[in-house]
Amino acid sequence: MAADSKGQFGIYVHWPFCLAKCPYCDFNSHVARAQIDEARFRQAYAREIAHMAGLSNGRKVTSVFFGGGTPSLMSAALVGDILHRISQHWGIAEGAEITLEANPTSVEAKRFAGYRAAGVNRLSVGIQALNDADLKALGRMHDVDEALDAFKLAQQTFARVSFDLIYARPHQSVEQWRKELAQALKYADGHMSLYQLTIEPKTAFFDLYARGKLTIPDDDLAIALYDVTQELTEAAGLNNYEISNHAGSNAQSQHNLTYWRYHDYVGIGPGAHGRLTIDGTKVATACEMNPENWWQKVMVDGEGMITNEKLDAQEMADEFLVMGLRLAQGISLQLYHSFAPSPLNADTIEFLKQQGLVEILANGNLRATASGFLVLDAVVADLAAEVI
Ligand SMILES: C[S@@+](CC[C@H](N)C(=O)[O-])C[C@H]1O[C@@H](n2cnc3c(N)ncnc32)[C@H](O)[C@@H]1O
Ligand code: SF4
Known part of the structure; x- marks a missing residue:
């Protein structure tokens, strides 16, 4: 396949821990019972980075994304160490986009300056709602004032920020969403991720929904909420460049575009996925999801992969279609x-x-x-x- 050994090349780093599990979330996130021993995890990230670099020699990194879980629980020193190793092994291209996903509590906001000093230049801030009752229902650990303070600090600290919200929430009306999004657009600065709430299997919301105890917007209301989203973001000059993402000129997420354009990326950390072109064939990788099992495997094998499969031409074509049609450019x-x-x-x-x-x-x-x-x-x- 022509795509891709020369195009954009991203590194995704997964931090799998959260302070609490949000009832809608099916991402690979775990609530640690005890303090995380970062030094122990640093060792494993370092080993896996070295191994993955061996599979993709000679590539320069155009973006790094720290996702989670809650990467804003990592110390700036650990983020800096991981970036340093990525730079040593592959080299990071001039102007590369380095994003970290942050939860907007006041404690996490105190780490922002350290992240910038470590090399992060873009923060994706998970505000999720501008309504305290809904934040509580979503299981978030922050209220609206705290989240907006953290967002303003993020704007002062980083060249680029994203304002992330979930809509189509239980009992949300079109008028409520219109007001909330209009308020968010006063703060948002170039990039917004606006996700419709999905009820994922094996989540607390799924159980409530199955028992008839959670009401979410029906299809007609979901369409009306989507239409308002398009109307207000377009009026504010944020183009819907991907199904859930809106940006002003030059503010699109380069890392996420790497996925959607089906370019190569390496997945590091528990549960991380990757797509790497090796000898002209795309290889799909996925790491062990459980943090402790991942750690053990990395310590023994030097990498935590449980999937490492060559994709055939039809599989690559299907993935190219699935990812590319999310984009406005098609x-x-x-x-x-x-x-x-x-x-x-x-x-x-x-x-x-x-x-x-x-x-x-x-x-x-x-x-x-x-x-x-x-x-x-x-x-x-x-x-x-x-x-x-
Ligand atoms: C998994 S979170 C990780 C970042 C951070 N921990 C946070 O909560 O913002 C990444 C994004 O996925 C979104 N997300 C997770 N589960 C979702 C769901 N069921 N429906 C819609 N968005 C969801 C979150 O709201 C967030 O913006
Ligand atoms: S939404 Fe974010 S904070 Fe909540 S459980 Fe998922 S990863 Fe953790």
């Missing part, structure tokens, strides 16, 4: 046809066009329309299924 059909075993079915594309779900842009790219974004999984399934 996918290059020419690029798709250059490596996919069979081209996309022209009749299916025409049918989806007639339905107003996809369109072909002047540059030949195929992309989902605003209506298509609302049913993206179904659009992708139709396109992926209907190969000649």
Whole structure:
């Protein structure tokens, strides 16, 4: 496949610990019973970085993303140590984007200056709601005032920040969301991640929902909330460059674009995934999820991978489609046809066009329309299924 041994190259570092488990979250996050022994984890991150660098020699890193879990519980010294090792092994390109996800409690805000000194230049701040009752219902450890204070400090400390919210929350009306988003847009500075709440299996919200004790917006209300989101963000000059992400010019997340453009990235840490082109073939990697088991495996094997699989041409084509259609710029059909075993079915594309779900842009790219974004999984399934 043409993509990708030369394009963007990201490193994702997963920190798997949180102070508490939010009832909607199915990410690989664990509440530690005791104080985390950072020195012990530092050793394991260092070993896994060295191993992964051996698989991808000669690449320069264009972005690093500390995700979680709650990476703002890491000390600045550990973040700095990891960045130093990444730089030693691969080299970090001039102007690379280095993001850290932060929860906006006042305790975590005290670490912001240390993160900047360690090399972080972009903070993604998980505000989630601008309403104290909803923050409580979401299990968050901060209130609105604390979150906004942390966000203002983030703006003063970092060149780039993202304001992250969850909407389509239990009992949320269109008018409430309109007011809340308008307020958020007064603070937001170039980038917003606006996620519709999804009820994920094996979460506390899933159990409540299954027992009829949690009411979330029905499809019509969810569409109306989405429409308000588009209306207000566009009016504020933030383009919906990806299904849940909005940015002003030059403020898009380069690291996340690496995923969506199906370029290579390395996954470091418990549960981290990666996609690496090795000898012309994309390899899918995934690390052991349980932090302690990951640590043990890294100490024995030098890496914590439980998946390390070459993808065949059809699997790569499917992933390219799934990721690329999340973007407003869509996918290059020419690029798709250059490596996919069979081209996309022209009749299916025409049918989806007639339905107003996809369109072909002047540059030949195929992309989902605003209506298509609302049913993206179904659009992708139709396109992926209907190969000649
Ligand atoms: C897993 S969190 C990690 C960062 C940080 N711990 C936080 O809570 O903001 C990353 C993003 O995923 C979002 N997220 C997690 N579960 C979600 C769900 N079920 N529906 C919508 N967004 C979700 C969070 O709100 C957050 O913005
Ligand atoms: S949403 Fe963030 S803080 Fe809450 S459990 Fe998930 S990773 Fe942890």
